[in-house]
Amino acid sequence: DAGVIQSPRHEVTEMGQEVTLRCKLISGHNSLFWYRQTMMRGLELLIYFNNNVPIDDSGMPEDRFSAKMPNASFSTLKIQPSEPRDSAVYFCASKSDVGALHFGNGTRLTVT
Amino acid sequence: SQQGEEDPQALSIQEGENATMNCSYKTSINNLQWYRQNSGRGLVHLILIRSNEREKHSGRLRVTLDTSKKSSSLLITASRAADTASYFCAMNSGGYQKVTFGTGTKLQVIP
Numbered sequence: 582d583a584g585v586i587q588s589p590r591h592e593v594t595e596m597g598q599e600v601t602l603r604c605k606l607i608s609g610h611n612s613l614f615w616y617r618q619t620m621m622r623g624l625e626l627l628i629y630f631n632n633n634v635p636i637d638d639s640g641m642p643e644d645r646f647s648a649k650m651p652n653a654s655f656s657t658l659k660i661q662p663s664e665p666r667d668s669a670v671y672f673c674a675s676k677s678d679v680g681a682l683h684f685g686n687g688t689r690l691t692v693t
Numbered sequence: 694s695q696q697g698e699e700d701p702q703a704l705s706i707q708e709g710e711n712a713t714m715n716c717s718y719k720t721s722i723n724n725l726q727w728y729r730q731n732s733g734r735g736l737v738h739l740i741l742i743r744s745n746e747r748e749k750h751s752g753r754l755r756v757t758l759d760t761s762k763k764s765s766s767l768l769i770t771a772s773r774a775a776d777t778a779s780y781f782c783a784m785n786s787g788g789y790q791k792v793t794f795g796t797g798t799k800l801q802v803i804p
Binding site: 627678680687 | 791
């Protein structure tokens with residue numbers, strides 16, 4: 582079990598640039614969650630998928646944010662264009678049915 | 694938006710003492726979970742308690758759940774310096790098992 586793998590670990594970009602964060606789920610897990618963590622707002626749920634289908638994207642802050650799950654093992658979170666207030670640590674996590682979430686180590690995004 | 698609040702926000706205790714963290718939430722739940730986060734890392738699952746359970750133990754951890762008050766507590770007994778971390782409650786709710794987190798408690802255990 583390789584665990585949930587996120588890439589990149591760190592991303593520094595300039596305002597206005599497109600940012601793509603990647604997540605590889607644990608094999609056999611059927612739910613995928615994207616969270617954003619900041620000191621001010623804590624751990625916010627952005628969007629989650631069940632069996633590759635987006636269930637609830639009400640936490641996505643703006644149309645600049647989009648997420649896809651092209652297959653059962655992979656997901657991307659895209660920000661276009663990025664802004665300094667998007668700076669945060671972004672986590673993805675996967676689980677099976679009613680089980681516990683397994684988190685990746687996060688992507689620390691800095692937008693200057 | 695946060696679906697749960699934890700108190701205290703921060704807790705500092707001596708090694709060997711017990712640490713208690715409380716969580717209050719807003720919606721009905723399928724289960725409630727507790728996670729630990731070390732600095733710079735992802736969250737790690739500690740324990741899960743179902744909505745029809747009132748108490749659960751795992752090693753030095755004891756979790757209680759009161760669904761009538763929409764609250765839960767996590768007790769860590771005989772704390773160790775290695776327990777220093779942030780602790781979060783997480784609420785699993787709805788038919789599609791949505792998981793949202795509380796605000797977290799930062800625990801420091803002094804050797």
